[in-house]
Amino acid sequence: MTGVETAAPTETRVETRPSLLAQIWTITAKDLRSEMRTKEAVNASVAFSLVILVLFSFAFDPTSDQFQEFSGGLLWLVFSFAGALVLNRSFARETQNDCLDGLLAAPIPASALFFGKALANFALLIAVEVVSIPVFGLFYDVHWMGQFWELVLVTLLGTWALTVIGTFFSALTVNLRMRELMLPTLVYPLMIPALMAAMKLTTDLLAGTPINSDNIFGLKLLIGFDFIFTALSVMMIDTVLVG
Amino acid sequence: MSEQASALQIDGVSKYYGDYPALRKVMLRVDAGSSLALLGRNGAGKTTLLRIIAGLSKPTEGQVRILGSDVRQEFARRRIGVLGHGISLYDELSASENLMVFARLYGLRDPRKSALEWLERTGLERVRDGLVREFSRGMRQRLAVARAFLHDPEVLLFDEPFTALDDRAIAVLQSLLADAHRRGRTIIMSTHQLKEALVLASHVALIRRGEITFSGERTQQMVDDTGWLYRTYES
Numbered sequence: 001m002t003g004v005e006t007a008a009p010t011e012t013r014v015e016t017r018p019s020l021l022a023q024i025w026t027i028t029a030k031d032l033r034s035e036m037r038t039k040e041a042v043n044a045s046v047a048f049s050l051v052i053l054v055l056f057s058f059a060f061d062p063t064s065d066q067f068q069e070f071s072g073g074l075l076w077l078v079f080s081f082a083g084a085l086v087l088n089r090s091f092a093r094e095t096q097n098d099c100l101d102g103l104l105a106a107p108i109p110a111s112a113l114f115f116g117k118a119l120a121n122f123a124l125l126i127a128v129e130v131v132s133i134p135v136f137g138l139f140y141d142v143h144w145m146g147q148f149w150e151l152v153l154v155t156l157l158g159t160w161a162l163t164v165i166g167t168f169f170s171a172l173t174v175n176l177r178m179r180e181l182m183l184p185t186l187v188y189p190l191m192i193p194a195l196m197a198a199m200k201l202t203t204d205l206l207a208g209t210p211i212n213s214d215n216i217f218g219l220k221l222l223i224g225f226d227f228i229f230t231a232l233s234v235m236m237i238d239t240v241l242v243g
Numbered sequence: 244m245s246e247q248a249s250a251l252q253i254d255g256v257s258k259y260y261g262d263y264p265a266l267r268k269v270m271l272r273v274d275a276g277s278s279l280a281l282l283g284r285n286g287a288g289k290t291t292l293l294r295i296i297a298g299l300s301k302p303t304e305g306q307v308r309i310l311g312s313d314v315r316q317e318f319a320r321r322r323i324g325v326l327g328h329g330i331s332l333y334d335e336l337s338a339s340e341n342l343m344v345f346a347r348l349y350g351l352r353d354p355r356k357s358a359l360e361w362l363e364r365t366g367l368e369r370v371r372d373g374l375v376r377e378f379s380r381g382m383r384q385r386l387a388v389a390r391a392f393l394h395d396p397e398v399l400l401f402d403e404p405f406t407a408l409d410d411r412a413i414a415v416l417q418s419l420l421a422d423a424h425r426r427g428r429t430i431i432m433s434t435h436q437l438k439e440a441l442v443l444a445s446h447v448a449l450i451r452r453g454e455i456t457f458s459g460e461r462t463q464q465m466v467d468d469t470g471w472l473y474r475t476y477e478s
Contacts, residue, residue, distance in 0.1 A: 016350045016352060017350050018347065018348070018350040022347065023347075023348060026344060026347040026348055030333070030336070030344045033335070033336065033340070034333055034335040034336060037335040037336075037374075038335055093333075096333075096334060097329045097330045097331060097332055097333070097334065098327055098328060098329020098330070098331050099329070099331050099332065099333060101294075101297075101299050101325065101327050101329060101331050102325070102331030102332070102345065102390065103331075103348075104298065104299050105297050105298065105299060105320060105323065105325040105331075106320065106345065106348040106349060107317045107320040107321040107348070107349060107350070108317075108348055109317070238315075242298070242299065242300065242301055242315070243300060243301045
């Protein structure tokens with residue numbers, strides 16, 4: 001159709017092109033502020049991880065040699081299950097009031113949206129872990145301070161792996177009615193390599209064995225996993241969100 | 244980007260949900276400064292078309308260009324303001340926080356000032372620190388209108404903008420739309436409220452079963468007899 005001829009607007013736009021980092025931070029800050037107002041996900045996640053840790057401490061003898069062999073596994077299973085509660089809320093938060101439409105219509109790349117949400121999830125998962133690890137040490141008599149910085153490194157890498165996969169699949173399942181079920185169903189199988197590496201490294205570190213030539217492969221695997229899945233998520237997120 | 248470029252150019256856009264054709268080979272051009280009322284009955288394809296124009300959904304085939312640029316390009320998205328069925332605002336954030344989030348995403352130089360200015364223009368300045376979840380429906384809609392206008396978009400895309408609005412919100416929206424139209428902004432809105440829409444519209448497009456069956460200038464006959472358009476082009 002042909003419309004009326006009108007001169008294009010001539011006002012000077014008082015806007016700049018925000019940097020990618022500024023866009024990411026806006027999304028991260030918005031998500032963290034929303035979560036801190038309700039504490040829905042983080043409270044549920046912390047409560048879940050603490051309950052599981054306490055219950056398992058009654059089920060096993062924490063001082064046994066057998067327990068020392070799967071201490072890292074127990075910790076990462078707790079992180080994974082508790083993390084799903086945080087990750088489920090990530091894009092689900094955007095379905096309320098069709099907020100996702102507002103973000104998709106904004107002049108930001110989908111990668112900024114992805115990284116913004118991933119960083120908020122990462123911060124929340126780390127918060128859950130910061131509470132859980134001392135409780136784990138207390139109930140299971142584990143000296144987690146022994147290899148502190150290496151444990152921090154493994155925890156950060158493993159948590160980012162969980163974050164990046166979880167955030168991506170949170171976006172993928174956002175419009176599904178069964179998303180609370182679908183997210184863990186999709187995330188955990190993909191997480192197996194990273195989880196196995198994180199479990200093995202954590203078990204070694206909790207037993208006082210530093211990262212060495214015997215277990216360095218796990219660290220490399222974690223780094224590679226993080227890099228590959230971060231890159232894949234960034235490449236695919238626009239298609240996932242807009243179709 | 245030439246000044247002669249259309250505000251909106253839709254070339255052969257189709258959208259299929261499975262085998263169901265929600266849109267069929269839609270062709271439409273809207274010049275800058277026009278105000279288009281997109282009319283059609285429930286399920287005709289209005290919302291699907293507006294979502295594709297806004298870049299929120301990809302067409303199965305065809306192309307949409309906003310001011311000469313693909314709608315998913317940053318250039319186009321910076322220049323459109325969208326108000327859909329949802330308000331696209333966060334219940335856990337305050338009114339000013341919500342607007343500041345979007346002001347930052349659109350790169351406005353002074354997000355706080357822009358937010359406060361639009362809260363004032365929509366009559367929400369007294370509740371600027373109130374959480375959106377505590378707002379009445381009318382207040383939420385006015386805040387959503389403020390969000391859509393916040394970055395002074397050149398193309399406004401409104402889906403059923405008058406639905407569920409109270410009288411005050413309708414007055415605010417009509418005033419803002421009239422002002423935007425006077426300043427040469429392009430307005431495209433789908434609506435069932437024909438009277439409100441036709442007062443503002445310079446052009447009308449009728450969509451039926453996913454096809455544009457009529458597009459052209461709004462006439463006085465349409466205003467005087469709002470049923471005329473449907474009777475004429477849907478029979």
